[in-house]
Amino acid sequence: MKRVRPLPSYLVQRYKGWKATKYQDNQAWYRHLAQEGQHPRAMIICCCDSRVHVTAIFGADQGEFFLHRNIANLVPPFTPDGQQHGTSAAVEYAVTALKVAHVIVLGHSNCGGVRGCDAMCSGDAPELNDKTSFVGRWMDILRPGYERVKKIKDTEERVAALEKQAVLVSLENLVTFPFVAEAIESGHLTLHGLWHDIGEGEIEHYVPEEGGFVTV
Amino acid sequence: MKRVRPLPSYLVQRYKGWKATKYQDNQAWYRHLAQEGQHPRAMIICCCDSRVHVTAIFGADQGEFFLHRNIANLVPPFTPDGQQHGTSAAVEYAVTALKVAHVIVLGHSNCGGVRGCDAMCSGDAPELNDKTSFVGRWMDILRPGYERVKKIKDTEERVAALEKQAVLVSLENLVTFPFVAEAIESGHLTLHGLWHDIGEGEIEHYVPEEGGFVTV
Amino acid sequence: MKRVRPLPSYLVQRYKGWKATKYQDNQAWYRHLAQEGQHPRAMIICCCDSRVHVTAIFGADQGEFFLHRNIANLVPPFTPDGQQHGTSAAVEYAVTALKVAHVIVLGHSNCGGVRGCDAMCSGDAPELNDKTSFVGRWMDILRPGYERVKKIKDTEERVAALEKQAVLVSLENLVTFPFVAEAIESGHLTLHGLWHDIGEGEIEHYVPEEGGFVTV
Amino acid sequence: MKRVRPLPSYLVQRYKGWKATKYQDNQAWYRHLAQEGQHPRAMIICCCDSRVHVTAIFGADQGEFFLHRNIANLVPPFTPDGQQHGTSAAVEYAVTALKVAHVIVLGHSNCGGVRGCDAMCSGDAPELNDKTSFVGRWMDILRPGYERVKKIKDTEERVAALEKQAVLVSLENLVTFPFVAEAIESGHLTLHGLWHDIGEGEIEHYVPEEGGFVTV
Known part of the structure; x- marks a missing residue:
């Protein structure tokens, strides 16, 4: 040491x-x-990116938000295989032990992880396909999102769409956890999807009735 | 959706x-x-706990710290098995892509995850031993730390010691990553271990010369 | 009925x-x-006055503040005589059962109760001296405050000073409750005195180091 | 200070x-x-409980409601004994000085004060019987309500019934104040009894014609 x-x-x-x-x-x-x-009201899942200052944006004070931060704010699907799943552990603790009322997935613009995923899936970053690339294997979670946006030709446009897919895929994966689905069914939990523009300071939220993201 | x-x-x-x-x-x-x-100076690995307000304690502004938060601020050992390792991905991105100068592991008092690990290892929380317990499997990372403190009879004292083991085990695991060890060897990276007392507002840091944690 | x-x-x-x-x-x-x-962070004692919108001023959401509202935001001295003391009961519940971290006394401008107290003490409102006047007897709590400001000749000035005395007398009375004094001594409770100008929207807080009220 | x-x-x-x-x-x-x-239209008497957000529920803006909040929304009977009665003072001021058109008593679910009263009257909380317990002495006001529900065996059911008794006893006590009775007789004041379910967001009001509480 x-x-x-x-x-x-x-x-x-x-x-x-x-x-x-x-x-x-x-x-x-x-x-x-x-x-x-602690009795936090919400769990927020956001990116490790140093420019996403979630405590400032939501005026968070000590005790208010249970914060999990990982690369590209991803939640993997429910996989109870006995392996180590840090994100799944955080979700399990927040929903079953702390009984938070909201799980909020906050994506953001200019996300390096998402851009890397786009490059990897497009064939432009073979090193990320390597079995030993932790970032590459983590970004595999977002592959279903890439499939939905890959037809977009313009790279910047496609990457921006993929940033929002990182939120949507995580929301979809969240409901595969039985304890999440149960808390939602019984009216004790709601899910929320946000995307934050770092430069312009905007927040968009996913509104199912609108079929997409809408500026708050 | x-x-x-x-x-x-x-x-x-x-x-x-x-x-x-x-x-x-x-x-x-x-x-x-x-x-x-982003060009963050440091990566901070801390707990999801809502009472650990790391951005306030270090007066963080946008762009300063690459923040990874998981249950009990744990880093698993280097395991390039092609599976999804969110924490390892975050460390890899911080050290190899962002080239941060410091990786800081911040533990804290009153940690529910550490207390759960103590109960699990002591045989008082059989449900955490279940293969399907994400929190239990995640806390397996801390078992080597429990082995070192298990002789402490008083539960509160043992749990407090285990909180600091959560920092030390993570630091030990960090240097098993080849890219971390290389960055340290070449003088581009230093590691730091902290423990924060939520109620008293104290911070202790690990000082190898002192052989333990010392109040800042 | x-x-x-x-x-x-x-x-x-x-x-x-x-x-x-x-x-x-x-x-x-x-x-x-x-x-x-509920796990409220603070107890706020303020006036019943419809113009004191304390939940708006402090952006209060459900679960945040334990609110006691009475005429002129008064706290009587500790009097354990077995009679009904609604304000003392509220303080007791907040400090001993809920263990709030702050008790905030919020006074305000244009307070009808305080003006009535001034008139009663000045001899201009004999009806308030009547044994059957509930408002008069309640405002008796503020008489020690009147004694300190009665030398001020100008009525408007004297009433304004008395509004701040309503905060200070309440703070003085609060520390006569043994459980309040104990919680302060052990570092689990702090007291705060505020005065709010309804028309101008200002808040002043009592800062002992300044020896008086200072604009926030 | x-x-x-x-x-x-x-x-x-x-x-x-x-x-x-x-x-x-x-x-x-x-x-x-x-x-x-101020010219408020109504006086609302509700509990200090941080979860009863009466200004939100009724979209209150500054100047609309004269708010008195005490433990368990209780009004004691008319007792002109020259002692300090904060609640009676608030009612007197609202009805005789401000001439409000409505006095609304708002009870609520999950009330800690009411539960304490039930425990005290059932013999399960001897500490509340102590002369020095401000909460206990304050809850004495609700003893007549307990007498009416004590035959209910199930504790949860009995406590829920007692929450509504806290509204009814207060309404009954209100009309013992001569100035309240007069304002009602002359058509200048109406009384209203409500009970709010915190978790479900429901409000029930007392409808004499129905002989009980009815969902709004």
């Missing part, structure tokens, strides 16, 4: 600033949360 | 507030980020 | 509108709240 | 959002309300 280093000083400074201000203001609440446990 | 609903109004209101204030203030930067791509 | 009438139709219409929109959007969350119980 | 703290930052943010949007939109009306005084 000699390869591990102390916290970089620029982060020490920021942490000390938080401790002296926001923590001081909210100490009682944070102690309450520590002792009484 | 008729089970999908529009964005709840309380989140619409918050988003509109962000759009009218923070987005307006930073539009030029957000457009820059959209066009020029 | 023949004096009781059905709900007026204008309220039926509004309720049906809420049911068809906001309730539909949040049904899963409301069912969660019904089954899992 | 050194125990008092400034307003927590998450509420500052929400307040600033309100100021920049809703206040700006309605400034003229809010200034009007400040200068001309």
Whole structure:
């Protein structure tokens, strides 16, 4: 473990600033949360991308959202094969233990993972097809989405459509989990699909009645 | 997809507030980020827990941190078996594509996933041993950590020690990835282990010279 | 009970509108709240005045704030005499059962109760001195505040000062409750005093370091 | 007063959002309300419970409802003994000074105060019988209601019936106030009893002709 280093000083400074201000203001609440446990209202599944600042966009404070972040905000289908499925574990914990009321899948523009998937499926990124490519194998989840948009000739247009497919495929996969389907049926859970334009700050949500994504 | 609903109004209101204030203030930067791509300085791996507000603690702004969040901030060992490994994909993308300078593993107090792992390994949660338990199979990653702390008799003390093992096991697993080990060797990457006390607002970091966690 | 009438139709219409929109959007969350119980972060004590729209000002959604509203946002001193004390009961429930992190006393401009107290103490409203005046006896709680501002000659100025005394006297009385004092001492509760200008939309908060109320 | 703290930052943010949007939109009306005084149409008496969002349900805007909120929406009987009666003061002010047209008592499901009363009267919560229990003494108001439902064996069923008794007892007590009885007799005031199901979003109102509560 000699390869591990102390916290970089620029982060020490920021942490000390938080401790002296926001923590001081909210100490009682944070102690309450520590002792009484979390009761988040929603689970948000979004991309690891550093430009998707979901806590800022939704004014999140401590205790409000159970956040799972992975490459391209993907949820794989229900596969109870005894292997390690981090995303499925997060969904299981949120829905069955925390009983969140909403699962929100938030996609975004300029997604590197989605662009890589498009390149891989188009034959332009053979290295992603390699068995040892973790990113490639993870993006396999989005292949059914690529099949639906592959007829779009223009690359930028196709990639943008694929970003929204990343949301839709995840929503479709979510309902393959029996505990998700049951919570929806009994009126204890709703699903929501969003796509965020990083540069323009827009959010579109999927509205089934409209058959597609609509600006909020 | 008729089970999908529009964005709840309380989140619409918050988003509109962000759009009218923070987005307006930073539009030029957000457009820059959209066009020029992300260049995050660090990857942070932390828990999905709603009480771990990592963006607040480190004053994160858009574009700064590549964030992967899963149950109990775990990284599995390098296993290039062609299966879907969301965490390994995130690490691969951060280190090989984004070339982040730091990978920070942030554990925390009062972790439900770690407590579940302790119960499972102690024989008190047989349901987590079930092949179909996604949380149980995910927490298998932490079993080597349990082996090191199982001699601690007091449950609260043992669970607290296991929370720090969740950080250490992840750091140990990180260096099993060849691209991680290479980036460290060549001086392009450092690893960092943190543990956050939710109620008291403290952060401890792992300092190898001290042989353990030390308050920042 | 023949004096009781059905709900007026204008309220039926509004309720049906809420049911068809906001309730539909949040049904899963409301069912969660019904089954899992409330976990409000703060108790807010404010006036019954129809112009103090505290839920709008703080963007309150269901489950966030435990709200006690009485005439002039007053808290009486700790008096465990076995009589009925509605405000003391509300404080007791919030602090000991719900373990809220904040108790916020919100006063406001143009307060009819405070103006009545000023008139009563100045000798201009003898009817409020009557033993049978519930408003008069309730406003007796604010008499210690009147003593501190009675030297102010200008009536408007004196009434405005008395509105802030209504906040300060309540805060002083709050710490006479042993369970409030204990929760503060142990770092689980903080008190906050606010005054709201209805016409201008301003909020001032009491900042002890400044020795008075300061615009937020 | 050194125990008092400034307003927590998450509420500052929400307040600033309100100021920049809703206040700006309605400034003229809010200034009007400040200068001309309030003229609310109805008084609503409801529980402090954070899940009873009465302003949302009835689409309340500033100036519309005089709101009194206490534990379990109780009104004590007319008792002009010179002691402090916060609820009686609020009723007196609403009916004699503001001359509201309606007094609405709104009960609700999952009420912690009512459940506590049931436990106290059933002998299962001796601590609530203590003279120093403010919640216990306040819930004494509901004892006549318990007498009417105590023959119901099933606890959940009995508590639900007691929630509606909290509305009926309050309505009965309201008419013991001479000024309330007079306003009703002269046709200037009507009383209304409601019960709200938090999880299902339903409202039932008391309809004397039906001899009970009926879904709106």
